[in-house]
Amino acid sequence: xxxxxxxVVRYPRGEAVKGLELRVxxxxxxxxxxxxxxxxxxxxxxxxxxxRPAGGSIRLFGLDVARHEAEVKxxxxxxxxxxxxxxxxxxxxxxxxxxxxxxxWNLDVQAHLLSRFELDLDAPTxxxxxxxxxxxxxxxxxxxxxxxxxxxxxxxxLDPLVRRTFLEAVIGVFQDRDPQRxxxxxxxxxxxxxxxxxxxxxxxxxxxxxxxxxxxxARARFCRLRAWFDGDAPESVPMKTVRPPRREGRMxxxxxxxxxxxxxxxxxxxxxxxxxxxxxxIEDIFLLAA
Amino acid sequence: xRWLVDYHSGVPxxxxxxxxxxxxxxxxxxxxxxxxxxVRTLAEDLKLNRNTVSRAWSELETEGILENRQGSGCFVxxxxxxxxRAVRTERLAAAFDQVIVQAHHLQxxxxxxxxxxxxxxxxxxxxxxxxxxxxxx
Numbered sequence: 001x002x003x004x005x006x007x008v009v010r011y012p013r014g015e016a017v018k019g020l021e022l023r024v025x026x027x028x029x030x031x032x033x034x035x036x037x038x039x040x041x042x043x044x045x046x047x048x049x050x051x052r053p054a055g056g057s058i059r060l061f062g063l064d065v066a067r068h069e070a071e072v073k074x075x076x077x078x079x080x081x082x083x084x085x086x087x088x089x090x091x092x093x094x095x096x097x098x099x100x101x102x103x104x105w106n107l108d109v110q111a112h113l114l115s116r117f118e119l120d121l122d123a124p125t126x127x128x129x130x131x132x133x134x135x136x137x138x139x140x141x142x143x144x145x146x147x148x149x150x151x152x153x154x155x156x157x158l159d160p161l162v163r164r165t166f167l168e169a170v171i172g173v174f175q176d177r178d179p180q181r182x183x184x185x186x187x188x189x190x191x192x193x194x195x196x197x198x199x200x201x202x203x204x205x206x207x208x209x210x211x212x213x214x215x216x217x218a219r220a221r222f223c224r225l226r227a228w229f230d231g232d233a234p235e236s237v238p239m240k241t242v243r244p245p246r247r248e249g250r251m252x253x254x255x256x257x258x259x260x261x262x263x264x265x266x267x268x269x270x271x272x273x274x275x276x277x278x279x280x281x282i283e284d285i286f287l288l289a290a
Numbered sequence: 291x292r293w294l295v296d297y298h299s300g301v302p303x304x305x306x307x308x309x310x311x312x313x314x315x316x317x318x319x320x321x322x323x324x325x326x327x328x329v330r331t332l333a334e335d336l337k338l339n340r341n342t343v344s345r346a347w348s349e350l351e352t353e354g355i356l357e358n359r360q361g362s363g364c365f366v367x368x369x370x371x372x373x374x375r376a377v378r379t380e381r382l383a384a385a386f387d388q389v390i391v392q393a394h395h396l397q398x399x400x401x402x403x404x405x406x407x408x409x410x411x412x413x414x415x416x417x418x419x420x421x422x423x424x425x426x427x
Contacts, residue, residue: 029339168334175340176330195297196338216302223300260300265395275396279300 001026001061001148001183002047008055009042009207016042018207019056026147029184029197033286034204040187041081043204044152047185048078060148074103077146081153083137087126091119091136095143102144110143113169131162138166142173149174151186155193163193171197191283201282203289211289215282222280222288223260227252227272234270239263242288255280255288291319293327295336303338307346315355315366317414318421322368326356 002024009017017039024030034040045051047058049065049072058065060072085094099105114121117135128136134154141149149170155163175182186194203211222242227233233252237245239262246253256263260277267275280288291314295306314320329347333340347364350356357367393403
């Protein structure tokens with residue numbers, strides 16, 4: 001579905017993306033995580049055909065984005081982080097105008113989402129709040145019945161209730177028909193609310209992918225172990241840890257990215273009186289890797 | 291019933307749902323003929339990918355714990371599990387193996403493990419009995 005190889009995006013001030021590899025299968029939800037300036041937005045813009053890459057190839061739906069621009073664009077939709085509309089148009093006019101530009105438009109989806117979001121059809125878009133703009137952008141994206149939905153920092157700056165309805169709409173409406181074909185690529189640094197939706201993720205830093213993994217696999221591998229000893233905690237630790245072991249009196253804390261059971265077993269053999277193991281969430285892993 | 295997903299347990303999300311249904315059936319919280327939430331409802335409530343809930347439900351269908359009645363939803367089956375005895379024993383043995391490995395890592399010896407199994411069996415029997423009495427009242 002998404003196949004990016006060796007992507008390079010260059011600006012006059014330097015390279016924003018330096019040889020990115022990204023593969024996402026149809027029906028999956030993949031997150032692109034990274035701090036500000038890691039190259040997420042440049043990657044998305046290249047994917048959406050909004051800028052020309054300096055190198056590498058991008059294929060969506062098996063098609064080269066540069067050569068099949070019209071077809072690719074008809075099969076995807078995106079919600080930008082700061083959606084902009086023609087300020088003089090009303091919500092209703094914006095929907096009609098957007099519908100005219102798309103090859104597909106589902107009026108049932110439009111009506112359903114409008115009732116969920118309580119958007120006023122007669123309101124001029126310049127009077128919409130940030131949350132309402134994002135909701136309108138989501139209606140425009142989902143009514144177009146895309147196969148690929150690209151979300152760029154979709155929920156940052158929104159209040160919790162709007163974030164919640166946004167996610168429910170993505171799960172309830174976008175994934176409603178043919179979920180095996182509906183792919184989501186979401187770029188975000190607020191990952192916790194996407195924790196249950198994301199199947200896999202890529203952490204970007206300095207224009208490169210530093211970690212790509214499936215979410216379930218990551219949660220099974222990455223683990224924080226805290227062990228309490230009757231005497232002093234052991235001086236040296238035989239296994240590889242993601243960051244240096246932390247000691248606090250009789251407590252030893254290890255963070256591992258593989259074989260947490262072996263680490264647990266070693267701690268028990270080293271004489272730990274008690275061991276607590278907590279799998280890391282995607283957000284924890286992102287903070288470690290980025 | 292209250293559904294929970296724990297992102298700190300390290301257990302795949304679909305498997306957490308499978309285990310919750312199995313535990314609910316074993317303790318009598320869910321009884322044969324009870325309806326479980328639709329994929330869409332549960333996914334929206336728990337903010338989960340629908341494919342994750344679908345996977346859990348279809349796994350439970352394959353194991354004969356849930357049945358999908360076309361058009362009316364997903365229900366706990368009324369018949370006993372259709373799996374042959376040998377298959378059932380084999381599955382259970384695999385589950386026991388995991389427990390034994392865990393016990394080893396936690397330095398729980400054989401005797402303590404046997405005692406714990408008895409204790410848990412008593413606990414489940416009691417919960418089932420309480421639920422049945424609660425239902426009659």
